Amino acid sequence: LGEETESTTYTVKQYADAILADAEQSQYHQIVKDMLSYGAAAQTYFDYNAENLVNGDIAGAGTAEVPSAAGSDVAVSGEVSGVTFYGATLLYRNKLAVRFYFSVGGNIADYTFKVGETVYEPVLKDGKYYVEIGDINPQDWDTSVTVTVNDGLSVSYSPMNYIVRMNQKGSDNLKALLKAMYNYHLAAKAVAEA
Numbered sequence: 001l002g003e004e005t006e007s008t009t010y011t012v013k014q015y016a017d018a019i020l021a022d023a024e025q026s027q028y029h030q031i032v033k034d035m036l037s038y039g040a041a042a043q044t045y046f047d048y049n050a051e052n053l054v055n056g057d058i059a060g061a062g063t064a065e066v067p068s069a070a071g072s073d074v075a076v077s078g079e080v081s082g083v084t085f086y087g088a089t090l091l092y093r094n095k096l097a098v099r100f101y102f103s104v105g106g107n108i109a110d111y112t113f114k115v116g117e118t119v120y121e122p123v124l125k126d127g128k129y130y131v132e133i134g135d136i137n138p139q140d141w142d143t144s145v146t147v148t149v150n151d152g153l154s155v156s157y158s159p160m161n162y163i164v165r166m167n168q169k170g171s172d173n174l175k176a177l178l179k180a181m182y183n184y185h186l187a188a189k190a191v192a193e194a
Contacts, residue, residue: 144161
């Protein structure tokens with residue numbers, strides 16, 4: 001306490017390059033390559049600094065194709081009077097988030113939206129209410145998030161549901177992003193399970 005320490009600031013690219021240059025960090029090389037590939041695909045998809053892609057001249061990102069059938073549907077069970085599941089989507093931010101939309105016919109205060117024991121406050125947007133579950137780690141993108149309403153209606157969806165579904169009908173740039181996401185997920189899962 002009270003002592004100053006020296007700090008250094010790195011960009012994600014500089015940090016990634018340092019890991020890739022370090023043979024002692026070889027167990028992380030694949031995830032770093034796939035993370036950079038995902039970042040570059042996101043830059044292209046969102047047309048953000050696309051002339052200076054974060055993966056630069058780094059080769060060796062994963063080439064696995066997105067599965068065409070596994071996990072492409074939302075699972076809905078049970079019912080609660082006055083609430084209907086409307087849809088789910090994936091949001092791209094610092095970390096991925098899954099957003100669940102509901103039509104609510106009664107007073108929203110009469111309904112409790114939970115994931116596990118955590119209660120989420122629904123937000124009104126365009127006549128629908130949504131709850132958003134964020135900070136989903138890449139190794140968990142194939143794990144469903146389940147929202148329950150008043151312990152009666154249950155809806156399960158995962159980032160992988162979105163990846164598979166949109167890969168079947170998205171634009172070429174979106175498909176490239178989804179493939180990069182899928183390979184990043186596979187690399188993250190391998191590191192987490194090592």
